[in-house]
Amino acid sequence: MVRTLWAVSDLHVTFPENQATVDRLVPQDLGDWLIVAGDVAERIPDVVRTLTALKQRFHTVIWVPGNHELFNRTTDRVNxxxxYRALVGQLRAIGVITPEDPYPVFGRVTVCPLFTLYDYSFRLPGLTAQQAVAQAKVKLDDELAIAPYVNIEQWCAGRIEYTEDRLDAIRGPKVLVNHWPLVIEPTHRLRFQDIALWCGTTATRDWAVKYNAIMAIHGHLHIPAETRVDGISHIEVSLGYPFEEHPPHVQRPWPFPVMQIN
Ligand SMILES: [Fe+2]
Structure with a gap:
């Protein structure tokens, strides 16, 4: 019996085409696991409904939040x-593993769901974060739907500290899973470089090496490509928006098979 650890991200199920793709997402073996690396949807009930359906099919489902899960609307009472705490509570209740839970082990490899956000540090030298955001010609919706509700740089710094403490405590090989890339290189493929401001933090640059990762999985850019940094593959596993097209050289198998065990 071969069991596979699969990975997907950026399901964006509010698009009917994407919902249909997610409906067809089934395990090959009853023991298969599924990583969902953020951006399932914007509304909490849609996130919970989608992951409930996937948890019914896959043995284990591991989720990390993307920026879209964190989008607040002015009418929301919880923001x-x-x-984030509400999402974690509701997903734990349906048996999905979140970045707040003990890291599960697949074969001999620890799968680490991370939540490290972004802090505008993917910017040109000589600019402050504020200047970089002010000068950006293209801005992500995060500035309207996340930034007004929380100090994102402080939250990011807090998440880095929390996550380093947890990773420091675990030996052995790991798969690191995060919505945002852990290194800046994948953002160099973006058409609009300004968008990199919302794509991660320089604080995680050495994590893959430091924490003995065999692979790092991410989403967010909607450019499903592999980036080798310091000899380790950083693989984007996004589904993305139905209207997006990717040049054939960056296409990855989807869902992405991270590893297999007998
Ligand atoms: Fe995203």
């Missing part, structure tokens, strides 16, 4: 950090 900012409380919104």
């Amino acid at each position: 900012g950090k409380a919104r």
